[in-house]
Amino acid sequence: MGFGKETDFVIYVISKNGQPLMPTENHAKVRILLKNEKAKVIKRCPFTIQLAYDSTNYTQDITLGVDSGSKHIGLSATTKDKVLFESDVELRNDIVDLLSTRRQNRRTRRNRKTRYRKPRFDNRKRKDGWLAPSVQNKVDTHLTVIHKVYEILPITKIIVEVASFDIQKIKNPTISGTEYQQGEQLDFWNIREYVLFRDGHMCRCCKGKSKDKILNVHHIESRKIGGDAPNNLITLCETCHKGYHKGTVSLPKTIHRGMSFKDAAFMGIMRWAFYNRLKEIYSNVSLTYGYITKNTRIGNNLPKDHYVDARCISGNPSAVSDGMVYYQKKVRCHNRQIHKNTILKGGNRKRNQAPYEVTGFRLYDKVRWKAQICFIFGRRSTGRMDLRSLNGTKINASVGYKNLKLLEMRKNTLIEIRKVG
Ligand SMILES: [Zn+2]
Ligand SMILES: [Zn+2]
Structure with a gap:
């Protein structure tokens, strides 16, 4: 070091x-x-x-902001004026696929000539609070990475973004309480996020055909007449929106004020489950919403990144960062044949479980090669290794194991420091 x-x-x-x-x-x-x-x-x-x-x-007051998500977690621990730790965590997104392949493989077994086995697909009970394995893994990863921050910093407060908009406030605009006193403009940002979510982040005029990624929220009748209620608002891409106001694009007849919308299925089971677990473990946990984060980020002229959002969530958007971000990636622990559907050449049957060590190295070991720090992403029995950085950038696809120095044994969460900005 x-x-x-x-x-x-x-x-x-x-x-x-x-x-x-x-x-x-x-x-x-x-x-x-x-x-x-x-x-x-x-x-x-x-x-x-x-x-x-x-x-x-x-110690000083340190707030940990958590931008929770299904693909990435942003973490930022800040004091009023300084960023002390920032991290971007990539979550696993392979669990659904692996488990459905396994299910399929177990099912086809019944059609092969094998000894009789009692059916046992239906003998499991789901406990209260059961979550799908993919969701449970995301919740667990959130809790693990937060626990690791608590191990190295004296965190005094934790703030979590639980959803992009506050549905209670939209359903009941006259709701009172200090946390709801936020002014008309921020109220509109909330409704805006809701409308974007309701419309599936897609232009309701061209249904995405214009390929314009910038989305606007348009008042079907002018704000003065129609107001800011969600049933007077619709998502349009900037191309359609500008075209409409210029008079070159006309909206489909189905779009009119008071039109009925499919009630958006309530989202975010993972984020709420995570928030509730967090409250059981730590004291001083509070929540915020994505529209507030977005407003803070844009108001402070900050780039869009998970850890920057987390900094905004922590309530100290002007805290100064040293530009170091810890990238973390959650990886699988096993590599089993039953999770795969690929048939090998020559009909060779592979071992059920990949060997833990090949020439002394395990998958995802952190190693040094020619003064570069990298991870083992692939191993061959000849002892040649596929080396990559955490984001998957190839470093060398075939390095002999004798040229590698083991820095850290693999863990469930891989970590790498990067200089940004
Ligand atoms: Zn459009
Ligand atoms: Zn408009």
């Missing part, structure tokens, strides 16, 4: 008895502590040290 000036990343500090302390950027001091054995390295990525002496537990 180099301590050069160009790598001015935050170093996380754990007290002698295991409590997280405020992190430091004073690399010189850390180097001296390590040299004099007053501290030891307990984690390389994110770089974390544990002190060997008693220290005063001085």
Whole structure:
């Protein structure tokens, strides 16, 4: 691990008895502590040290913002003026496919000439609060990555975005309470997000044929006459919207004020399940909505990224970042033949489970090759490895195992530091 000036990343500090302390950027001091054995390295990525002496537990308020999602999680731990940790987590999206292949493989087994087995497809009961495996895995990953932030930083508060709009507020506009006092403009942003969701993020005029990705929300009758109610609003792409107001495009006759809309099926079971679990585990958990995040991000002129959204969610959008982001990727733990449908050449039957180690390396081990840090994405029995970075960028598809140095054994969540901006 180099301590050069160009790598001015935050170093996380754990007290002698295991409590997280405020992190430091004073690399010189850390180097001296390590040299004099007053501290030891307990984690390389994110770089974390544990002190060997008693220290005063001085902490500031740190808020963790969580941009939860089904494909990515954004995390940002901030004080009023500083970003202390930021991360973008990629979730697994292969579970549905793997399990349906397995189901199919188990079913076709019945048609083959095999000994009799009692049917047992229907002998399982679902407990209360059961979630589909793909959803459960996403909820678990959310909780794991948050727990890991709590291990290295003294987080005092956590804020989660649970949905892109607040349905209660749309159904009942006169709702009262301090959290609902937010002014007319933000109210409209809420309705806007709802309308976009209701219309499936698709232009209701051309149904996406114009290929214009920019979507507007159009008042069917002018705002003065028709108002801001969702039944006077419709999603149009910018091409159709501009065309309509110029008079070159006419809207289909089915679009009129008060038209009936299919009630949008309520979304976000994963985000709500996650939020409720979180409240059971941590104190000081609160929620926010996507339309507020979006308003904050645009108001502060920030780029669109999961960790930037998380920074907005944390309530400190102007906190300064050192430009270091931890990329994490959740990966599978097993590689079983029953999850696959591909038939091998020559009709060879493969082992049920891929070998854990090939020439001493496991899939997703973090290794160093020619001063580059990369992950093993593929192994061949000859000992040649496919090396890639976390986002899948190929580094070299065939490196001999003797040229590799193992940095970290594989984990369920792979992690890599990247400099952005
Ligand atoms: Zn259109
Ligand atoms: Zn319009």
